[in-house]
Amino acid sequence: MRHRVIHLINPKTHSLTTRPLYLNRALYSPLAGLIAVAGAIPRDRYEVVLTDENIESIDFDLKADLIGISAMTAYVNRGYEIADTFRARGVPVVMGGVHPSFMAQEALKHCDAVVIGEVELVIDKLLDDLERGEMRGTYKSEKLHPMVGLPMPRYDLIKKDRYVNRTFVQTSRGCHQGCTFCCEPLMNGLKFRYRPIDEVMREVDNCDSRMISINDSDFFGTPERPKEVMRALKGRGVHWQAGVTSKLAQDDRMLELAAASGCTLMSIGFESITRATLTSVHKHVNRPETFVSLVEKVHSYGIMVFGLFMFGFDGDDPSVFEETVKFCIDANYDACAFSVLTPYPGTLTWYDMKKANRIVSFDWTKYDQANVVYRPAQMSGDELRLGQEFAYEKFYTPSSIVRRFPVRGKRSRLQWTIYNLFMKKGSATDRKEAIAEPTEAPEVSPMPPVLPLKREWRQAVLEGTGAPGPHPA
Numbered sequence: 001m002r003h004r005v006i007h008l009i010n011p012k013t014h015s016l017t018t019r020p021l022y023l024n025r026a027l028y029s030p031l032a033g034l035i036a037v038a039g040a041i042p043r044d045r046y047e048v049v050l051t052d053e054n055i056e057s058i059d060f061d062l063k064a065d066l067i068g069i070s071a072m073t074a075y076v077n078r079g080y081e082i083a084d085t086f087r088a089r090g091v092p093v094v095m096g097g098v099h100p101s102f103m104a105q106e107a108l109k110h111c112d113a114v115v116i117g118e119v120e121l122v123i124d125k126l127l128d129d130l131e132r133g134e135m136r137g138t139y140k141s142e143k144l145h146p147m148v149g150l151p152m153p154r155y156d157l158i159k160k161d162r163y164v165n166r167t168f169v170q171t172s173r174g175c176h177q178g179c180t181f182c183c184e185p186l187m188n189g190l191k192f193r194y195r196p197i198d199e200v201m202r203e204v205d206n207c208d209s210r211m212i213s214i215n216d217s218d219f220f221g222t223p224e225r226p227k228e229v230m231r232a233l234k235g236r237g238v239h240w241q242a243g244v245t246s247k248l249a250q251d252d253r254m255l256e257l258a259a260a261s262g263c264t265l266m267s268i269g270f271e272s273i274t275r276a277t278l279t280s281v282h283k284h285v286n287r288p289e290t291f292v293s294l295v296e297k298v299h300s301y302g303i304m305v306f307g308l309f310m311f312g313f314d315g316d317d318p319s320v321f322e323e324t325v326k327f328c329i330d331a332n333y334d335a336c337a338f339s340v341l342t343p344y345p346g347t348l349t350w351y352d353m354k355k356a357n358r359i360v361s362f363d364w365t366k367y368d369q370a371n372v373v374y375r376p377a378q379m380s381g382d383e384l385r386l387g388q389e390f391a392y393e394k395f396y397t398p399s400s401i402v403r404r405f406p407v408r409g410k411r412s413r414l415q416w417t418i419y420n421l422f423m424k425k426g427s428a429t430d431r432k433e434a435i436a437e438p439t440e441a442p443e444v445s446p447m448p449p450v451l452p453l454k455r456e457w458r459q460a461v462l463e464g465t466g467a468p469g470p471h472p473a
């Protein structure tokens with residue numbers, strides 16, 4: 001009997017992290033979501049084909065029983081085009097991932113069904129409906145997955161030679177921070193859910209890679225749990241990196257264990273070097289006065305610091321670019337990414353800016369943190385765009401690279417060079433039109449998969465979506 005086929009597709013985007021830049025390789029694979037979806041599909045019922053349009057073209061003639069498309073906001077328009085093409089050929093399409101999860105009604109104009117949030121608890125119903133010819137509308141689990149017994153992601157489907165980092169392992173979902181610009185607490189909740197350590201290690205041992213990225217939103221979010229994970233990682237011969245917050249990366253015991261278990265790089269969302277700005281976006285965990293010593297300390301354990309910064313907060317004026325980049329070079333960051341603040345649909349930043357009528361463009365393709373889609377408070381859109389460009393250029397000038405190169409110590413010089421080369425090349429741009437043209441607002445309002453816990457935020461979200469507010473207690 002012919003196996004039924006599901007074709008999973010990640011649409012192309014211009015992101016510097018996921019387009020091939022050197023030796024036909026991208027710095028990161030964008031496939032964490034789709035290999036999790038593939039893992040949840042029963043192997044005895046379906047064959048899965050996986051296409052990452054960033055590195056290969058889509059075979060629109062491939063005979064499939066279902067197309068599954070994953071999308072962040074920046075590439076959802078391309079996702080809609082792909083969905084329209086397949087549907088015109090009579091193939092059913094389901095979409096999922098962060099943008100369709102917040103904008104399900106919009107996505108349903110282009111596909112038959114949308115999975116809101118996690119797939120694992122709704123996949124059976126979705127496939128049963130598909131087989132009955134009844135797959136349509138939204139699929140959303142009543143509860144969040146407890147993270148026990150998660151299916152093994154299908155690493156075998158990834159084209160290994162096309163990415164520097166291709167293995168993303170999740171040890172927890174959720175985040176304790178409630179940063180106003182981030183989707184995570186509204187996608188996965190403010191509380192942590194932890195995967196059993198033995199299940200995480202089974203994945204580590206079977207992912208066919210010795211270089212692992214832990215893709216938790218806040219790996220060091222609690223003091224004890226990451227230590228358990230690191231103790232288990234020790235001796236397994238893997239190198240790993242993770243996204244962590246600035247606070248716990250200051251804990252010596254944590255850093256000691258990180259180094260002993262193979263950590264080579266920590267990505268840290270510093271966002272801004274101004275305390276008032278950090279407070280205004282609810283990033284209370286960051287204290288700029290500790291940033292310099294933090295970088296120094298992490299280096300002393302032989303671990304690189306990838307600093308993530310954002311420009312365009314209401315507290316930012318045109319001096320922010322020069323000041324930030326000087327700070328980053330002087331503090332000896334190993335690599336930095338400088339993003340333009342982007343009001344992703346459904347975040348608090350979105351509701352605040354929408355209410356104040358400050359969002360200019362609703363062209364999702366421009367929501368890539370390299371275009372300006374709103375009116376900044378203390379500078380023009382042009383100043384913001386050029387400022388971001390300036391920061392990248394300045395941070396990755398040959399003299400800055402030479403000055404920051406880790407001549408001494410245990411940081412990996414090879415990994416350091418790869419990151420600096422990719423970031424330098426990926427951020428170089430001749431974009432002239434990075435200020436997005438004004439467009440009409442979408443007809444449908446975003447609805448977060450998980451409503452915020454704090455009463456005033458919840459109210460803001462419900463008002464913004466036009467949904468009735470909660471009943472008074």
Ligand code: B12
Nearest residue numbers: 018030031032033068069070072073096097118119183369
């Ligand atoms: C690790 C990570 C990355 C990694 C890898 C991403 C990946 N998808 O493999 C890298 C470094 C590449 C990355 C890059 C970017 N990222 Co990122 N990233 C994350 C992070 C921290 C975790 C993502 C992850 O691995 N999740 C684990 C998987 C298993 O979960 P998932 O993707 O949600 O998938 C589940 C469901 O959504 C669903 N599902 C997903 N797809 C589909 C498809 C179908 C058909 C179905 C049925 C279901 C389904 O099933 C999955 C299992 O339950 C998230 C925050 C978060 N926690 O989501 C930000 C996040 C997704 N990133 C974000 C952004 C903005 C970016 C960049 C644009 C940043 C930039 N300036 O370059 C780029 C885009 C690059 C690109 N082409 O993808 C935003 C997206 C916001 C938005 N509305 O679009 C997020 C939400 C963070 C935030 N700031 O809010 N990112």
